[in-house]
Amino acid sequence: MSHEGIRFLSKEDQERQEREERRARALTREALTPLKVRVLKTEGTGVEIDWTDGHKSHWSFAWLRDACPCATCVEERQLQKREPGQPKPKPAQLLPLYEPPARPASAHPVGRYALQFNWQDGHSSGIYSWDFLRRHCQCAECIASRD
Numbered sequence: 001m002s003h004e005g006i007r008f009l010s011k012e013d014q015e016r017q018e019r020e021e022r023r024a025r026a027l028t029r030e031a032l033t034p035l036k037v038r039v040l041k042t043e044g045t046g047v048e049i050d051w052t053d054g055h056k057s058h059w060s061f062a063w064l065r066d067a068c069p070c071a072t073c074v075e076e077r078q079l080q081k082r083e084p085g086q087p088k089p090k091p092a093q094l095l096p097l098y099e100p101p102a103r104p105a106s107a108h109p110v111g112r113y114a115l116q117f118n119w120q121d122g123h124s125s126g127i128y129s130w131d132f133l134r135r136h137c138q139c140a141e142c143i144a145s146r147d
C-alpha cells in the first residue's frame with residue numbers, strides 16, 4: 001500500500017484549513033455581488049465595495065498589491081509563508097530607500113466577476129475576483145472574526 005498523497009498537517013495547518021472551510025461555507029450570493037465598487041485612485045486610499053448583503057469592505061492599495069492573486073505572487077508568498085496582503089520582509093539597510101506606497105495607474109473590471117489593476121510598478125497579472133476580495137475583507141469586523 002502506498003502512502004503517496006497522504007499529507008500530515010500540523011495542528012496549525014489544520015486549524016487554518018478549518019477556518020477557511022468555515023469561511024467558504026458562510027458566503028451567500030448576496031455576499032459576493034457588489035452593489036458599488038469605488039477605486040479611490042486619486043485619493044490613493046484603496047478600494048471600497050458595498051455588497052448586496054449590506055456589508056461594506058475596504059482594502060488599501062498596499063494590501064491589494066501584497067495580496068496579488070496571480071500564480072507568481074501566490075507562489076512567492078507560499079515560499080515566504082506570507083498571508084495575502086502581508087508585505088515582503090525588507091532587507092536591513094543602512095540607508096533605507098523611500099518606497100512610495102503601491103498605487104494602480106489604472107483599474108478595470110474583468111467580466112462581471114473581478115477587478116484588475118495595472119500597478120505603477122508595472123505588474124498587472126492579478127485578477128481580484130469578488131470572491132477573493134470578500135473573503136479577505138479588511139474591515140475591523142471581518143478581521144476580528146478571522147482570528
Ligand SMILES: [Zn+2]
Pocket residue numbers: 068069070071072073074123125126
Ligand atoms: Zn502578481
Ligand SMILES: [Zn+2]
Pocket residue numbers: 055056057137138139140141142143
Ligand atoms: Zn468586512
